[in-house]
Amino acid sequence: MNMASAxxxxxxxxxxxxxxxxxxxxxxxxxxxxxxxxxxxxxxHNGCGKSTLAKQFNAILLPGGGSVxxxxxxxxxxxxxxxxxxxxxxxxxxxxxxxxxxxxEEDVAFAxxxxxxxxxxxxxxxxxxxxxVGMYDYRTHAxxxxxxGQKQRIAIAGVIAMRPKCIVLDEPTAMLDxxxxxxxxxxxxxxxxxxxxxxxxxxxHMDEAARAGRVIAMSEGKIIADGTPKEVFRQAELLRRVGxxxxxxxxxxxxxxxxxxxxxxxxxxxxxCAQALRDAMRRLDPNDPEEKTIDAHHRDPESDACxxxxxxx
Amino acid sequence: xLKDVTLGQFFPGNTPIHRLDPRTKLLxxxxxxxxxxxxxxxxxxxxVLAFLLTVIALSRISPKVIARSVKPLLxxxxxxxxxxxxxxxxxxxxxxxxxxxxxxxxxxxxxMMLRITMLVVGTFMLTxxxxxxxxxxxxxxxxxxxxxxxxPVHELSMMMCIALRFIxxxxxxxxxxxxxxxxxxxxxxxxxxxxxxxxxIPILVPLFITAFRRADELATAMEARCYHGGDGRTKMNVLxxxxxxGAAAVVGMALLTAVIVLRRFGL
Numbered sequence: 001m002n003m004a005s006a007x008x009x010x011x012x013x014x015x016x017x018x019x020x021x022x023x024x025x026x027x028x029x030x031x032x033x034x035x036x037x038x039x040x041x042x043x044x045h046n047g048c049g050k051s052t053l054a055k056q057f058n059a060i061l062l063p064g065g066g067s068v069x070x071x072x073x074x075x076x077x078x079x080x081x082x083x084x085x086x087x088x089x090x091x092x093x094x095x096x097x098x099x100x101x102x103x104x105e106e107d108v109a110f111a112x113x114x115x116x117x118x119x120x121x122x123x124x125x126x127x128x129x130x131x132x133v134g135m136y137d138y139r140t141h142a143x144x145x146x147x148x149g150q151k152q153r154i155a156i157a158g159v160i161a162m163r164p165k166c167i168v169l170d171e172p173t174a175m176l177d178x179x180x181x182x183x184x185x186x187x188x189x190x191x192x193x194x195x196x197x198x199x200x201x202x203x204x205h206m207d208e209a210a211r212a213g214r215v216i217a218m219s220e221g222k223i224i225a226d227g228t229p230k231e232v233f234r235q236a237e238l239l240r241r242v243g244x245x246x247x248x249x250x251x252x253x254x255x256x257x258x259x260x261x262x263x264x265x266x267x268x269x270x271x272x273c274a275q276a277l278r279d280a281m282r283r284l285d286p287n288d289p290e291e292k293t294i295d296a297h298h299r300d301p302e303s304d305a306c307x308x309x310x311x312x313x
Numbered sequence: 314x315l316k317d318v319t320l321g322q323f324f325p326g327n328t329p330i331h332r333l334d335p336r337t338k339l340l341x342x343x344x345x346x347x348x349x350x351x352x353x354x355x356x357x358x359x360x361v362l363a364f365l366l367t368v369i370a371l372s373r374i375s376p377k378v379i380a381r382s383v384k385p386l387l388x389x390x391x392x393x394x395x396x397x398x399x400x401x402x403x404x405x406x407x408x409x410x411x412x413x414x415x416x417x418x419x420x421x422x423x424x425m426m427l428r429i430t431m432l433v434v435g436t437f438m439l440t441x442x443x444x445x446x447x448x449x450x451x452x453x454x455x456x457x458x459x460x461x462x463x464x465p466v467h468e469l470s471m472m473m474c475i476a477l478r479f480i481x482x483x484x485x486x487x488x489x490x491x492x493x494x495x496x497x498x499x500x501x502x503x504x505x506x507x508x509x510x511x512x513x514i515p516i517l518v519p520l521f522i523t524a525f526r527r528a529d530e531l532a533t534a535m536e537a538r539c540y541h542g543g544d545g546r547t548k549m550n551v552l553x554x555x556x557x558x559g560a561a562a563v564v565g566m567a568l569l570t571a572v573i574v575l576r577r578f579g580l
Contacts, residue, residue, distance in 0.1 A: 097530035
């Protein structure tokens with residue numbers, strides 16, 4: 001990767017003060033670099049420090065040692081605080097707890113209002129942001145009447161109205177139904193592809209991570225795997241040891257391989273997986289004249305729910 | 314059950330009343346209330362009432378909605394009327410046991426009922442036709458001279474805005490907690506007053522805890538969106554006075570003057 005870097009974390013030290021047990025060390029020398037325009041998924045089970053890391057990216061938490069540099073700005077420089085937060089927007093887990101106003105467009109306008117943008121320009125930004133997330137028709141609605149996925153898209157619009165270069169999403173789909181999850185992920189992908197915004201998606205859903213360009217797997221404050229989704233999910237044994245399950249397509253392939261059937265080890269999408277199964281079956285029974293087809297495009301409404309790894313519940 | 318609350322509800326619309334600047338409407342309500350308290354006799358009440366009915370007609374708020382808003386206050390209105398009826402000294406025209414009804418009593422009871430009803434309906438017209446955001450913006454703008462005295466005007470309006478935003482959320486939360494407690498056998502409907510009040514504790518405790526957690530998360534989310542107090546903050550919708558605001562100001566002044574003049578003549 002030789003892109004300009006968006007976020008650079010160098011030898012990060014961080015610990016929470018706890019009343020009884022003293023200090024709880026979260027990071028002890030963590031380093032990572034994220035390039036401009038990347039779509040990175042940060043994976044890890046609860047308590048591995050992924051949310052704490054996310055809060056370091058826009059100076060909500062500050063390093064106890066080492067440094068976090070965001071677009072060339074040190075997060076510990078207090079005079080740059082607003083600029084850092086304007087560059088790196090953040091979307092949180094619970095959509096209800098990040099919506100400030102009881103009119104959708106007023107909420108989206110909140111961040112540019114804070115930044116002191118002119119009224120006409122705010123109007124333009126708000127309309128554009130709402131169109132980008134596909135919520136323009138709901139601009140005068142009350143947020144509490146919208147679905148979870150819609151609320152989360154409003155929250156995303158509220159962040160992109162700041163014109164950030166990078167968006168950090170901290171488990172944005174954890175409280176949503178399958179439909180809402182798809183809406184949010186499609187929106188995030190679109191932002192990355194069309195607006196070239198760097199996306200950092202914190203998640204514990206493997207299937208969401210599989211959609212990213214790069215996956216960083218974390219456990220106990222350390223990065224244990226970093227690479228393309230295929231590279232990371234191939235290390236199933238390592239992931240399983242730290243309590244992470246590989247996506248179900250990958251799991252199936254690995255089981256088949258373990259039982260002596262020759263299938264590739266890096267299929268991530270349902271389509272790829274189906275293709276691999278079809279090839280394997282043809283190889284096993286080349287005399288069967290009947291073409292066995294697996295309809296990879298067929299998706300019943302429940303299929304996405306079924307694709308969730310067991311640990312997601 | 315808790316969803317039936319109509320207090321502070323806003324009915325969106327595009328009538329001249331809806332389009333008025335919230336500051337005009339706020340000042341107008343102040344003038345209206347003053348007029349109502351200065352009104353002395355039926356003539357003045359008639360003027361104020363005619364004015365109120367015009368506003369209701371212009372705003373196209375259905376009379377049913379207005380009737381519904383007065384209903385919860387019916388008890389207070391009747392009680393006031395009752396007290397006025399029996400405790401106003403004057404020439405008695407009817408006596409039942411220790412209750413004495415005077416002519417003055419009847420008059421003052423009727424006027425009191427009119428006054429309270431008109432007061433309630435008038436202020437409800439403000440919240441019915443003005444979005445809460447516009448209302449807090451208007452209030453912030455009207456109070457802004459107090460900033461010089463270091464009065465936290467922006468903070469106050471931000472707090473009001475967030476409170477209004479979270480009312481429906483917390484009501485929903487309360488319903489959910491009540492359902493959860495009922496499922497575990499909690500009983501909110503029987504027993505005397507003290508028992509029922511005690512039964513509310515298992516609702517209030519989780520409600521407070523979640524409210525604090527929400528507040529904490531909201532504060533973080535607001536900071537992440539560059540909130541840093543009222544300094545250097547701009548607004549998407551800037552409040553502007555239009556021609557109809559001028560007209561409304563003239564009408565408001567006329568109303569107040571008319572009532573003061575009528576008062577002079579004891580009408």
